[in-house]
Amino acid sequence: MKNPLDSLWGTVISGLVLTVILYFVVKSILG
Amino acid sequence: MEYVPAVARWLHFMAGVMWIGLLYYFNFVQVAALKAATADGTAAGITKHVAPRALLYFRWAAVVTWLAGAALLSDKFVDAFTLRHGMAGIGVGAWLGTIMLFNVWALIWPNQQKILGLKPATDEEKNKARRVAFLASRANVALSMPMLFFMAGGWSHRAIFGL
Numbered sequence: 001m002k003n004p005l006d007s008l009w010g011t012v013i014s015g016l017v018l019t020v021i022l023y024f025v026v027k028s029i030l031g
Numbered sequence: 032m033e034y035v036p037a038v039a040r041w042l043h044f045m046a047g048v049m050w051i052g053l054l055y056y057f058n059f060v061q062v063a064a065l066k067a068a069t070a071d072g073t074a075a076g077i078t079k080h081v082a083p084r085a086l087l088y089f090r091w092a093a094v095v096t097w098l099a100g101a102a103l104l105s106d107k108f109v110d111a112f113t114l115r116h117g118m119a120g121i122g123v124g125a126w127l128g129t130i131m132l133f134n135v136w137a138l139i140w141p142n143q144q145k146i147l148g149l150k151p152a153t154d155e156e157k158n159k160a161r162r163v164a165f166l167a168s169r170a171n172v173a174l175s176m177p178m179l180f181f182m183a184g185g186w187s188h189r190a191i192f193g194l
Contacts, residue, residue, distance in 0.1 A: 005169035008059065015176030022123055022177045027192050029119040 039102040046095035047182075051175055053089040058172045061085070062165070078147055086143055093135045097128060120188065124181030131171045131178065138167035 004010030061077065068074040104111050104125065111122040142164035145152035152160060184192075 003166070005166055005173065011058070011169045011172050012176070015173035018173060019177040019180050022181070023191075026119045026123055026181065029114055030117065030192050 036103055039099045043099035043103055046092045049088055050092035050096050053085055054171055057168055090135050090140050093132050097132050120181050120184045124178050127174050127178035131174050134167045134171050139164050
């Protein structure tokens with residue numbers, strides 16, 4: 001499997017996915 | 032002492048803009064520019080004159096950003112890093128920023144010193160250093176996205192967290 005960090009788009013999409021995951025983590029802590 | 036948070040926030044923003052701005056410069060501009068410059072034999076212009084200066088401001092801006100952020104958190108520092116007392120949002124941002132600072136000083140800078148010839152290294156060591164520095168830098172771009180989301184989470188984010 002290709003490393004997503006090898007391309008800029010892969011990096012940006014990884015960042016967005018991580019943002020969504022952490023959003024739900026923080027929401028559950030704050031809720 | 033009431034001026035400390037205001038000055039800390041101001042410094043945190045200025046240094047943060049420099050740090051992340053240079054991170055985006057490296058990843059969105061310099062990587063591709065260096066590839067093209069290597070092909071036409073002009074890479075030395077970047078590796079000798081641009082990259083060392085950019086790295087100097089990059090790594091020290093990262094330190095100033097972190098220290099100013101810690102000063103801004105002040106007595107909420109522990110609550111933020113332990114994600115307690117309603118500080119989970121900014122705490123996750125602070126953790127991400129701390130991981131990014133580690134990447135700068137433990138992975139990117141030591142390997143860039145080998146790549147740029149500031150530290151002796153064999154060709155094999157330089158190739159390995161290139162890969163490690165590249166991936167650490169790209170990881171920081173990915174981490175910067177949630178980091179900025181949570182760092183910027185003031186009143187505007189309360190609604191989406193259901194608060």
